[in-house]
Amino acid sequence: MSQTATKNFPKMVFEDVLPQKFNKNNKKGVSEDFVAENLTQLGWECFVPFDDTGVDIVAIKFVCPENHTKWNENMTDKTHCDFQNCDKKLIPITRYIQVKTRNIDKKNSKAILGYTLDSTDIRSDPKHTILIYSDLTNDFVIFPMHDYLEFFNNYPDIAKASFGNPSFRTENNKLNNLHIDDQNYSKADKKGNLVTSRLCWSYTNTRLTGKTILRKRQYAQYWSKAKSAKRKQIYLDDYLNESGIKKLSDPTHENDKAYVQKVSTMRYNLLNLYAPGDEIKTSFDDEEKQVEVEQKINDALKSKTELSEQDMVTLRDCNRKKLISHIQKLSNSLKLIKSINNYLLRFKGVPKL
Numbered sequence: 328m329s330q331t332a333t334k335n336f337p338k339m340v341f342e343d344v345l346p347q348k349f350n351k352n353n354k355k356g357v358s359e360d361f362v363a364e365n366l367t368q369l370g371w372e373c374f375v376p377f378d379d380t381g382v383d384i385v386a387i388k389f390v391c392p393e394n395h396t397k398w399n400e401n402m403t404d405k406t407h408c409d410f411q412n413c414d415k416k417l418i419p420i421t422r423y424i425q426v427k428t429r430n431i432d433k434k435n436s437k438a439i440l441g442y443t444l445d446s447t448d449i450r451s452d453p454k455h456t457i458l459i460y461s462d463l464t465n466d467f468v469i470f471p472m473h474d475y476l477e478f479f480n481n482y483p484d485i486a487k488a489s490f491g492n493p494s495f496r497t498e499n500n501k502l503n504n505l506h507i508d509d510q511n512y513s514k515a516d517k518k519g520n521l522v523t524s525r526l527c528w529s530y531t532n533t534r535l536t537g538k539t540i541l542r543k544r545q546y547a548q549y550w551s552k553a554k555s556a557k558r559k560q561i562y563l564d565d566y567l568n569e570s571g572i573k574k575l576s577d578p579t580h581e582n583d584k585a586y587v588q589k590v591s592t593m594r595y596n597l598l599n600l601y602a603p604g605d606e607i608k609t610s611f612d613d614e615e616k617q618v619e620v621e622q623k624i625n626d627a628l629k630s631k632t633e634l635s636e637q638d639m640v641t642l643r644d645c646n647r648k649k650l651i652s653h654i655q656k657l658s659n660s661l662k663l664i665k666s667i668n669n670y671l672l673r674f675k676g677v678p679k680l
């Protein structure tokens with residue numbers, strides 16, 4: 328699909344600055360300014376937190392609680408909604424935005440928008456938003472936390488590859504599945520003429536079917552099969568640019584406790600998802616056995632997520648006692664307890680060992 332329509336959002340807000348000219352040392356700051364300036368022009372008031380808390384921009388806008396305010400309507404001088412006879416008092420909506428930018432990798436003529444994310448970036452507050460900025464095409468992919476989690480919930484294969492993978496917990500997990508659709512992009516020119524591009528989530532389901540005997544020596548065979556598997560593409564039109572900012576500006580669930588609970592549950596389920604890495608997969612004798620083990624682990628994790636608050640507290644207490652008695656048997660126990668306590672300081676309300 329090729330479109331050459333001029334984009335309404337985001338705009339080239341810094342006329343003489345081309346964001347893709349910046350390198351990795353100053354790119355982040357420039358990108359955040361670019362996002363903040365774009366929001367400011369739509370009537371959002373933007374703040375930058377003093378400390379790095381995973382939030383790059385705090386954005387606040389006054390809108391009609393009935394969602395009558397258009398995404399590009401600046402209400403700065405108004406106190407009440409002026410849509411027909413509504414006249415409702417405007418309410419402030421707040422968004423905590425995390426901006427993700429990367430140099431675009433071009434592998435095999437595909438433009439990959441890689442970004443890193445770790446478990447602390449996945450919040451239960453629906454006001455938290457992940458904004459992925461493609462400076463090559465000047466596109467925003469805007470994922471309010473609810474939509475980000477819902478996306479992965481709707482596509483369990485992708486969720487397994489992203490959240491279930493052990494590397495999500497052990498390393499800085501780089502997601503390389505976000506693509507700019509093949510050749511269908513072009514650089515923004517100096518006059519600010521932007522070409523509409525499409526972004527898609529592209530992935531391969533590498534699960535092998537049938538009773539394939541997979542040993543380590545067959546690792547290469549496994550990979551060649553995975554490589555030749557047809558890649559699936561999911562277009563992100565619903566979160567792109569104008570569609571994304573419409574979602575961001577929607578006040579419908581602003582103070583909705585049930586909505587917070589829904590986000591919190593989706594988050595919890597995704598963070599407690601397990602999928603074996605490829606090396607583990609290939610160490611099983613047959614795939615059925617591997618699927619069975621995977622299921623067992625996921626069932627155990629799921630039963631944990633269904634515990635009542637009181638049962639959860641009891642379980643944690645029991646685990647804490649087990650940990651302490653284990654540490655006390657070690658020769659360097661005092662040093663270890665001191666080190667663990669220093670780490671626990673980060674978690675409010677969690678008592679020291």
Ligand SMILES: [Zn+2]
Pocket residue numbers: 391392393394395396408409410413414415
């Ligand atoms: Zn209204």
